[in-house]
Amino acid sequence: MRVAKLAFTVRLRRIPPIPQVASPSEPTETGAASQLAEVLSHRAVNAEYRHLVLRCGAPTCHALPGQFFQLLCPSPPGEAPFLRRPMSLYGADAAAGTVEFLYKVTGAGTRGLAILATGDALDVFGPLGHGFTIDSAWHHVVAIGRGAGLATLAPLAGAAGTRGIGVTALLSARRPDLVVSDTLFREHGAQVLTVTDQEGTSGPAHVERLLRGLIAEGRCDAFFTCGSARLLRVLQRLAREFGIPGQVALEQQMACGLGMCFCCVRDFHSGDGIVHKRVCWDGPVFDLLEAVA
Amino acid sequence: MTEMSVRIGSLTLANPVMPASGTFAEGLARAADLNRLGALVTKTITRELRAGNPLPRVAETVGGMLNAIGIPSKGVPYFLEHTLPLMGAFAPPLVVSISAPTAEGFASLAAEVSVPGVAAIEANISCPNIEEDGRAFAMRPGSTEAVIRQIRAATALPLWAKLTPNTGEVPEVARAAEAAGADALVVANTILAMSVDLASFRPRLGNVMGGLSGPAIKPIVLRQVYQCARAVHIPVIGCGGISTAEDAAEYMIAGATAVQVGTATFLHPGAMEAVIDGLSRFCAARGIVRVAELTGALKREETDEAELEWAEPPT
Numbered sequence: 001m002r003v004a005k006l007a008f009t010v011r012l013r014r015i016p017p018i019p020q021v022a023s024p025s026e027p028t029e030t031g032a033a034s035q036l037a038e039v040l041s042h043r044a045v046n047a048e049y050r051h052l053v054l055r056c057g058a059p060t061c062h063a064l065p066g067q068f069f070q071l072l073c074p075s076p077p078g079e080a081p082f083l084r085r086p087m088s089l090y091g092a093d094a095a096a097g098t099v100e101f102l103y104k105v106t107g108a109g110t111r112g113l114a115i116l117a118t119g120d121a122l123d124v125f126g127p128l129g130h131g132f133t134i135d136s137a138w139h140h141v142v143a144i145g146r147g148a149g150l151a152t153l154a155p156l157a158g159a160a161g162t163r164g165i166g167v168t169a170l171l172s173a174r175r176p177d178l179v180v181s182d183t184l185f186r187e188h189g190a191q192v193l194t195v196t197d198q199e200g201t202s203g204p205a206h207v208e209r210l211l212r213g214l215i216a217e218g219r220c221d222a223f224f225t226c227g228s229a230r231l232l233r234v235l236q237r238l239a240r241e242f243g244i245p246g247q248v249a250l251e252q253q254m255a256c257g258l259g260m261c262f263c264c265v266r267d268f269h270s271g272d273g274i275v276h277k278r279v280c281w282d283g284p285v286f287d288l289l290e291a292v293a
Numbered sequence: 294m295t296e297m298s299v300r301i302g303s304l305t306l307a308n309p310v311m312p313a314s315g316t317f318a319e320g321l322a323r324a325a326d327l328n329r330l331g332a333l334v335t336k337t338i339t340r341e342l343r344a345g346n347p348l349p350r351v352a353e354t355v356g357g358m359l360n361a362i363g364i365p366s367k368g369v370p371y372f373l374e375h376t377l378p379l380m381g382a383f384a385p386p387l388v389v390s391i392s393a394p395t396a397e398g399f400a401s402l403a404a405e406v407s408v409p410g411v412a413a414i415e416a417n418i419s420c421p422n423i424e425e426d427g428r429a430f431a432m433r434p435g436s437t438e439a440v441i442r443q444i445r446a447a448t449a450l451p452l453w454a455k456l457t458p459n460t461g462e463v464p465e466v467a468r469a470a471e472a473a474g475a476d477a478l479v480v481a482n483t484i485l486a487m488s489v490d491l492a493s494f495r496p497r498l499g500n501v502m503g504g505l506s507g508p509a510i511k512p513i514v515l516r517q518v519y520q521c522a523r524a525v526h527i528p529v530i531g532c533g534g535i536s537t538a539e540d541a542a543e544y545m546i547a548g549a550t551a552v553q554v555g556t557a558t559f560l561h562p563g564a565m566e567a568v569i570d571g572l573s574r575f576c577a578a579r580g581i582v583r584v585a586e587l588t589g590a591l592k593r594e595e596t597d598e599a600e601l602e603w604a605e606p607p608t
């Protein structure tokens with residue numbers, strides 16, 4: 001609750017907080033709950049992504065950038081998703097009592113979400129996991145992601161903005177019309193660069209040139225990334241070369257969302273070896289260099 | 294108000310509802326009041342360090358899920374130094390689930406975890422995911438009796454035997470566990486199963502086979518609880534697809550003294566508390582003073598005993 005209250009205070013008083021993120025196995029965030037949220041709006045933003053806005057109370061609307069929810073998706077015709085579906089936060093507004101998701105329809109769960117109409121109820125459980133950590137000493141950071149990962153990075157725009165930190169968003173997608181979160185980043189004053197497969201600009205060599213340019217201009221005190229193992233590898237190389245800190249939000253199939261079932265483990269570097277960590281409980285945001293790309 | 298306490302041998306639980314091993318950890322405290330539960334049951338621990346199975350480790354099915362987690366374990370020192378103090382912060386008695394590759398290994402591990410703060414040991418002699426081809430001790434009466442007898446000699450704590458549904462000898466295995474000194478039976482573990490991804494022709498679990506749980510298996514395990522409760526004189530703890538108080542009541546009426554809730558917690562973190570409250574209301578609405586009165590309350594006097602012999606083969 002402590003972290004959630006900080007976020008609320010920020011919105012009212014505009015005091016930049018420094019989130020206290022505990023060591024991975026001892027999270028300080030508490031008060032996750034399942035609640036029925038009401039659909040306020042739900043629309044397609046392009047050929048693949050849909051934007052869902054829900055009315056909800058605490059602790060749902062106190063979610064922090066990088067945290068996620070477990071959604072109990074409705075059953076689409078002919079299918080019955082059994083487990084909840086993890087969905088990263090696109091936006092949360094404690095004052096307005098809303099939470100937002102931006103998702104791509106890919107399976108039974110998201111096909112179920114897609115049938116939600118205004119006024120319908122959705123069972124949301126969260127907020128869960130450790131989100132992004134923002135150091136107020138940073139002047140300018142780079143958020144770089146691809147595909148659905150762009151939705152996860154979106155809340156950074158506002159969080160950095162309220163702390164007076166400049167953001168460059170480097171957004172990668174298959175086609176220009178599938179880039180998401182660009183409008184939101186621009187609204188918060190971020191510089192937005194888009195690279196796409198269709199334009200031949202999304203390759204790692206070109207992206208690395210863009211990033212080296214930003215680093216040379218002194219516009220890269222930290223990296224934030226989500227959605228691409230290839231981009232993660234580029235960032236890890238640059239982070240080591242220039243000593244730049246970074247964080248990566250990871251995705252994994254989940255069942256419980258509370259660190260109980262151990263189905264969402266991934267490999268992480270630890271000392272000289274590799275260890276398993278639970279994405280839902282130890283993450284989903286991890287140190288950039290810790291993740292095995 | 295319904296009197297909710299139940300007795301499992303020498304152990305009195307505040308209510309008959311507890312988590313199923315493997316579906317519970319301290320993380321649930323973020324979303325549920327653990328102090329309301331009848332007991333806490335740990336994820337199975339092993340002496341050896343285990344990384345667990347390859348991914349994917351879960352797959353959903355109609356009305357349930359498959360898992361092949363493979364018992365990742367950080368070993369006994371981690372349990373004693375980390376898990377035990379964490380769980381000690383909560384009021385309900387702590388049941389420690391253990392597994393080992395041999396009967397001797399089970400016995401020595403049972404001795405190692407028989408420490409203050411542990412109220413009972415649940416011997417997981419039925420995990421379908423760690424032995425070759427899904428085999429488990431609890432598939433046969435002989436191996437069940439051998440392993441339980443060794444554990445019994447190694448610990449003075451109440452000993453629960455977690456049985457497998459993957460056997461044609463349910464009552465025989467139950468009697469073998471009782472004869473070897475088990476204080477209670479947990480019926481049952483998951484049902485050995487698999488699933489194929491038609492897009493890739495690959496198994497949907499990294500381990501190929503796994504255990505099926507959830508509402509889909511409830512009628513099968515309910516039948517096995519009935520068979521076990523008829524076969525033994527020790528308490529039976531029902532575990533299989535319980536999502537609601539009505540499910541729990543069915544299990545108790547069929548012969549269970551208490552119940553374990555697992556997969557339902559993944560969908561609704563407050564599921565166990567809802568089952569406790571619902572059981573209390575279920576009894577109150579029927580003028581039942583103590584929830585323990587439900588145990589074995591099945592009315593079957595109109596059934597010809599001979600017709601049911603197939604369910605309880607003569608010993």
